[in-house]
Amino acid sequence: MRRHLPVLITLGVFIVGYLICLAQFPSFASTRVIGNLLTDNAFLGIVAVGMTFVILSGGIDLSVGSVIAFTGVFLAVAIERYGINPYLAFVLVLGLAALFGAGMGLLIHAFEIPAFIVTLAGMFLARGLCFVLTTDSIPINAEAYGQITDIAFPLPGGGRLTFVAIAMLLVVACGVVLAHFTRFGANVYALGGNRASAQLMGVPVGKTTIRIYMLSSFLAALAGIVFSFYTSAGYSLAATGVELDTIAAVVIGGTLLTGGSGTIIGTLVGVLIQGLIQTYITFEGTLSSWWTKIAIGALLFAFIVLQRGLSAASVRAR
Amino acid sequence: MQSFNERPDLLEINGLTKGFPGVQALDHVHFTLRAGEIHGLLGENGAGKSTLIKVLTGVFKRDAGSIRLDGQEIEARDPAHALSLGIGTVYQEVNLLPNLSVAENLFIGRQPHRFGLVRTGEMRRRSAELLSTYGLSINVADPLGSFSVAVQQIVAIARAVDLSAKVLILDEPTASLDANEVETLFRILNELKARGIGIVFVTHFLDQVYAVCDRITVLRNGRLVGSRPTAELPRIELVSMMLGRELAAEALHRNQRPAVTGDPVVAFKDYGKRRLVEPFDLAVRPGEVVGLAGLLGSGRTETAKLVFGIERAETGQAYVDGKPVRIASARDASRLRFGFTPEDRKTEGIVAELSIRENIILALQAQRGWLHQLPRRKQDEIANRFIKLLDIRTPDAEKPIGLLSGGNQQKALLARWLATEPRFLILDEPTRGIDVGAHAEIIRLIERLCEDGLALLVISSELEEIASYSDRVIVLRDRKHVRELSGAEVNADTIMTTIASHQ
Numbered sequence: 001m002r003r004h005l006p007v008l009i010t011l012g013v014f015i016v017g018y019l020i021c022l023a024q025f026p027s028f029a030s031t032r033v034i035g036n037l038l039t040d041n042a043f044l045g046i047v048a049v050g051m052t053f054v055i056l057s058g059g060i061d062l063s064v065g066s067v068i069a070f071t072g073v074f075l076a077v078a079i080e081r082y083g084i085n086p087y088l089a090f091v092l093v094l095g096l097a098a099l100f101g102a103g104m105g106l107l108i109h110a111f112e113i114p115a116f117i118v119t120l121a122g123m124f125l126a127r128g129l130c131f132v133l134t135t136d137s138i139p140i141n142a143e144a145y146g147q148i149t150d151i152a153f154p155l156p157g158g159g160r161l162t163f164v165a166i167a168m169l170l171v172v173a174c175g176v177v178l179a180h181f182t183r184f185g186a187n188v189y190a191l192g193g194n195r196a197s198a199q200l201m202g203v204p205v206g207k208t209t210i211r212i213y214m215l216s217s218f219l220a221a222l223a224g225i226v227f228s229f230y231t232s233a234g235y236s237l238a239a240t241g242v243e244l245d246t247i248a249a250v251v252i253g254g255t256l257l258t259g260g261s262g263t264i265i266g267t268l269v270g271v272l273i274q275g276l277i278q279t280y281i282t283f284e285g286t287l288s289s290w291w292t293k294i295a296i297g298a299l300l301f302a303f304i305v306l307q308r309g310l311s312a313a314s315v316r317a318r
Numbered sequence: 319m320q321s322f323n324e325r326p327d328l329l330e331i332n333g334l335t336k337g338f339p340g341v342q343a344l345d346h347v348h349f350t351l352r353a354g355e356i357h358g359l360l361g362e363n364g365a366g367k368s369t370l371i372k373v374l375t376g377v378f379k380r381d382a383g384s385i386r387l388d389g390q391e392i393e394a395r396d397p398a399h400a401l402s403l404g405i406g407t408v409y410q411e412v413n414l415l416p417n418l419s420v421a422e423n424l425f426i427g428r429q430p431h432r433f434g435l436v437r438t439g440e441m442r443r444r445s446a447e448l449l450s451t452y453g454l455s456i457n458v459a460d461p462l463g464s465f466s467v468a469v470q471q472i473v474a475i476a477r478a479v480d481l482s483a484k485v486l487i488l489d490e491p492t493a494s495l496d497a498n499e500v501e502t503l504f505r506i507l508n509e510l511k512a513r514g515i516g517i518v519f520v521t522h523f524l525d526q527v528y529a530v531c532d533r534i535t536v537l538r539n540g541r542l543v544g545s546r547p548t549a550e551l552p553r554i555e556l557v558s559m560m561l562g563r564e565l566a567a568e569a570l571h572r573n574q575r576p577a578v579t580g581d582p583v584v585a586f587k588d589y590g591k592r593r594l595v596e597p598f599d600l601a602v603r604p605g606e607v608v609g610l611a612g613l614l615g616s617g618r619t620e621t622a623k624l625v626f627g628i629e630r631a632e633t634g635q636a637y638v639d640g641k642p643v644r645i646a647s648a649r650d651a652s653r654l655r656f657g658f659t660p661e662d663r664k665t666e667g668i669v670a671e672l673s674i675r676e677n678i679i680l681a682l683q684a685q686r687g688w689l690h691q692l693p694r695r696k697q698d699e700i701a702n703r704f705i706k707l708l709d710i711r712t713p714d715a716e717k718p719i720g721l722l723s724g725g726n727q728q729k730a731l732l733a734r735w736l737a738t739e740p741r742f743l744i745l746d747e748p749t750r751g752i753d754v755g756a757h758a759e760i761i762r763l764i765e766r767l768c769e770d771g772l773a774l775l776v777i778s779s780e781l782e783e784i785a786s787y788s789d790r791v792i793v794l795r796d797r798k799h800v801r802e803l804s805g806a807e808v809n810a811d812t813i814m815t816t817i818a819s820h821q
């Protein structure tokens with residue numbers, strides 16, 4: 001019970017938030033709003049799953065925002081300038097990103113450099129590469145884009161469950177399985193619990209670290225593809241600060257920043273809480289969008305204090 | 319059945335050498351382990367026991383020497399590799415993963431799985447089965463961290479036993495187990511021995527060595543002193559092998575002194591907290607040692623925590639020098655010049671990254687407030703004085719404390735509180751993990767502190783020891799202070815019967 005407390009609290013916050021929205025704007029009950037909530041936050045949800053693994057293992061990945069931007073720029077350049085088939089371009093960029101993440105993981109493990117430093121360098125590197133490819137915003141007009149964005153299941157009541165929303169839910173589902181039902185998942189928690197102990201117990205620390213950052217960059221690229229569906233363009237300055245939104249979502253989702261404890265489902269709820277605040281502010285109309293940041297900041301603060309309290313309480317309970 | 323001496327060597331270590339900056343931790347050490355034997359590895363703090371084990375299991379790279387397992391030259395790359403070769407280990411300092419479930423701790427890296435997915439149910443069932451052979455029935459789905467240190471230790475042993483086909487290494491596994499649990503462990507070790515597993519057993523408890531070990535190897539300052547069958551090695555000789563000098567037989571015993579009189583420095587009336595300890599009365603006079611005896615979980619440590627304000631009392635009143643005081647936190651206690659060395663030095667004591675000097679002056683500095691930095695010269699002087707006084711084995715005071723051997727860390731922790739010149743000092747298991755030589759020194763130190771008028775409250779599981787230095791002994795059972803022994807009653811037998819008697 002105590003173990004699930006952080007997730008339950010997150011879920012409680014979401015439900016209370018949703019009820020507040022509903023009381024003020026009855027249309028929040030419509031499937032259209034719900035569908036949009038999922039669609040608009042799909043890319044954040046996808047990166048956040050990867051970030052959850054990273055944070056669970058006691059690390060951090062600051063490069064994800066830049067990887068998203070790089071993905072967009074790469075796709076735009078590949079598809080529009082070189083005429084590469086969009087699907088092939090997707091595969092290419094996912095592969096590249098996985099390599100990039102594996103490289104960061106390798107550096108973190110082999111040279112025992114803090115993840116913070118390595119991924120900070122990765123962040124500048126990926127962002128820099130965007131500018132090498134192009135400094136302009138390049139629109140993507142490929143037919144495939146139109147086709148993909150048109151795929152959607154109609155929901156009763158006029159809403160649509162779009163392709164990207166489904167992709168995000170699938171990623172979350174895979175993340176849940178990976179985290180809780182595979183050896184890899186157990187190894188990730190082990191690393192976050194105590195790296196030295198994990199090593200002594202025979203957990204393949206190096207392999208796991210590399211895979212974690214590989215997964216994070218891979219999912220960031222996937223999120224980048226989804227992001228390019230929203231904007232239909234590649235732009236070097238896109239998605240700045242997304243890494244911080246992602247970390248916030250993970251922490252609000254009940255994952256301990258120090259690693260070792262948390263859930264993927266919690267992260268999904270954390271993302272939806274952020275989306276809910278955003279939607280509320282859009283509906284409200286008079287509030288500046290900066291209120292989103294302020295609300296998230298306050299929530300984040302509350303959650304971190306709460307986690308301190310909970311872990312102190314569990315130490316005392318022993 | 320083959321006679322003992324004809325059994326083949328399972329593990330053969332030759333000329334093993336390992337140096338750290340400033341220390342030769344192992345110097346051409348020779349060691350053999352036969353199949354089906356329990357081999358005690360002994361030596362003072364810092365002798366190189368843990369280092370030997372870590373080199374063997376691939377945590378450290380050796381500088382020179384060879385290791386053969388079943389006649390094959392091996393070099394473990396890391397503990398995982400050592401495991402796969404058949405060498406399973408329970409390490410001294412690092413335990414398991416408190417955030418994972420008990421089942422995951424037992425099966426990590428080898429979870430039963432199907433189609434790439436872990437079969438959690440199967441894993442839990444097998445974990446419960448495994449632990450039941452140790453007489454442990456707990457919910458294996460709960461995180462390991464929610465259990466007591468003793469249970470965690472048993473899980474660690476169960477894991478290593480289950481993993482190691484050939485060699486099982488236990489580095490001070492019994493330090494936090496109570497008598498019953500040690501009994502269980504020994505039963506299991508004997509079973510494993512009968513199955514032909516070679517077991518290396520590191521401990522400082524000589525009784526345990528003589529209870530289970532077939533052979534004993536002694537290290538001193540990184541060198542091999544000797545290797546002998548237990549039956550041919552009298553205790554006194556073993557001790558002198560470890561120390562490299564004769565230990566006076568009475569070194570462990572305190573000189574008889576007249577009963578301490580006078581007004582208590584600290585007194586507690588009706589002090590207690592629900593679910594922790596039932597209300598008790600306790601008074602300690604200057605120059606007096608009061609011992610707390612009882613089984614693990616009987617409320618000894620809880621009493622200490624209450625007295626030191628780590629737990630807040632719900633009933634009763636504390637007095638210092640006869641005046642009522644409020645002790646609501648460890649800070650209050652520390653301001654009243656109380657000192658406390660906790661039992662679990664790993665999580666409650668040392669700051670591994672800081673130097674020995676910084677660790678020693680920590681409490682003193684905290685008392686002065688961080689704005690009144692102790693002058694560096696003074697810090698050096700204090701650190702060096704205690705390093706000498708307690709014989710902490712280290713090249714210098716600037717070494718990070720985490721790199722010291724376990725027993726030397728314990729001494730540094732003691733130094734931290736002594737440096738604050740407390741008037742009332744609580745020692746929770748002060749000699750746990752400390753070798754016989756240092757043991758005697760700590761006991762002598764306790765005596766000297768008493769003569770200086772310090773009031774001491776000492777918790778210990780070792781009855782002989784507690785009887786030797788205590789003026790009075792309070793016996794606890796089931797979270798209750800059941801009896802106070804004084805004068806001639808203070809002896810190991812009486813303490814034991816009091817602990818064991820049912821009412």
Ligand SMILES: Nc1ncnc2c1ncn2[C@@H]1O[C@H](COP(=O)(O)OP(=O)(O)OP(=O)(O)O)[C@@H](O)[C@H]1O
Nearest residue numbers: 338343363364365366367368369721722723724725
């Ligand atoms: N990682 C390290 N870096 C530097 N020095 C070390 C390291 N580990 C151990 N040492 C040093 O090597 C020596 C041997 O230490 P070791 O831990 O093997 O002792 P031990 O016999 O296990 O003692 P104890 O009974 O106190 O556990 C000590 O002087 C210790 O300070």
Ligand SMILES: [Mg+2]
Nearest residue numbers: 368410723724
């Ligand atoms: Mg040791």
